[in-house]
Amino acid sequence: MPCFRCGARQTDPVRGASPWKRGVRADRQVLICPGCQTAHDWADELDRCSACGSAALVCRLGEVECRECGHTRDAVRDDPGAAGLVHSGGRPSPDGGLSAEVEAALSRVLRRGPAT
Template identity: 70%
Template sequence: MPCFRCGARQTDPARGASPWKRGVRADRQVLICPGCQGAHDWTAGLDRCAGCGSASLICRLGEVECRSCGHVREARPPERPGDLVTSGAPGLSEEVAAAIGRVLKRGPAG
């Protein structure tokens, strides 16, 4: 899953806690990369808890839970099937095709 702000993809982390942050936007789990956390108010644009106003939310099994106060609510289904929060970055399949092309010294896939 890419960063919802810049589209950077998460790489295999070193040992220890991941520097990436989780959030919820439009009732879908999103990730925020370390670069965007430092360059922006990384909580802007994220959903907030109805109970305490915190942006420290997680989405799992059709529920959104606040990590600050414990408030839980049901996640709303997407309006259209396939709706996802995206940054407009290329999809993973396009990135994989481009990487394979580079490794095999081919032109763009198509």
């Protein structure tokens, strides 16, 4: 999943906590890259909890849950274009590019050379 601001793709993390942040925008789970965290006031662009106002939301299984107070509500999914999300800029492949990403990840994990 790319950064919702700039479209940068998340790479395999080093050990430890990921520097990427999660949030919800237009009832969709989004990621914020470290660069956009420092360059933009990104928290103002995220959805907020209707109960406590926190931006610490997570979207899963058709629900949006606040990680601060535990309040949940149904996620209403509109057209993704309405959310102002940035796409990674990659050319979509017939399978969405998933097979190439899986192949690259397996090559890294198994320490193989590039696939031929």
